[in-house]
Amino acid sequence: MMKRLLTLSILMMSLTVVAQQVDITFELNMSSVTTADAVWIAGGGNFENPGDNPAYQMTETSPGSDVYTVTVTRDVGFSSYYTFTNGTCGDYSCKENLAGLPCGDPGNFNDRFLPPVSSDTTILACFGQCSTDGTCDAVETSDVTFRVDMNDYAGSFSTVSIGGTWNGFNPTEFPMTETSPGSGVYEITLGFTDGLTYEYKFIEDGGVAGEEYYETLAVGLPCTMTSGPFTN
Structure with missing residues (x-):
């Protein structure tokens, strides 16, 4: 009888912990x-x-x-x-x-x-605001045009895109368009929230082969920002 009561007590304690x-x-x-x-x-x-x-x-x-x-x-x-x-x-x-x-x-x-x-x-x-009722204040945005000249790039490529901190560096979401056939210059215009800082890279061929398809930037260049192992 004592053993049965002890088992029941342990079971009740376990149920109490789970319920909390x-x-x-x-x-x-x-x-x-x-x-x-x-x-x-x-x-x-x-x-x-x-x-x-x-x-x-x-x-x-x-x-x-x-x-x-x-x-x-x-x-x-x-x-x-x-x-x-x-x-x-x-x-x-x-x-x-x-x-x-x-x-x-x-x-x-x-x-x-x-x-x-x-x-x-x-x-x-x-996201990025302190409201506690689930609403977002209106934010000011600005259009930013990115343009990259690929004429001095020694490798071969079919497409050029851009990725950054605003989209997890997704290599295919924002393909760039050549300004004119054969110009070798690609551009895209995107809207961004004013006052925030974004990092980005230009990407060739949708990053299909991994990190090496993202542009390589040297640490310390005036146009770069280094966060841990990443220089963008």
Whole structure:
């Protein structure tokens, strides 16, 4: 009888521990930016790097809604720093920029902070902004024309494109057009949010053979920025 009571007590304790969990839903409005090929919640030591775990990739609530969501289950009292990324960038070059904003902690990479959660919770946010109701303030945008001269390039190529931190350096999303047949000069015009910094590279043949199809830039050139092993 004593053994049966002990087993029952252990089972009840186990059930109690399992029950002390909450669902945390993050709902992110991406209308403030041009959305890349994937949107992630990442960082904080709890959400891993963007692209490492499919459980943290956010999905669009409906086609064209520009609202992305993901739900995670955690123990009661869970808290963490976190950020959102517009693209799959292991170096966090495509993370939202909250520098100087009240929802970004300068002591923790300007990430957001989720205070301890005691019940099922939905967090409403806008990419790169601090609204808490899921709306995005209107943003000013400007058109930027990129033009690259390929005439001095020694290799062979069929197409030229551009990729950057705004789209996870996707090599095929933004093909460039030759300004005139045989000119060897390619260009494209894209719209960007004012006040933000973007990194980019020109890419040949859609990057089909990997990193070597992205232009190679020397560290220290005045037109470059180096983040870890990447110079863009």
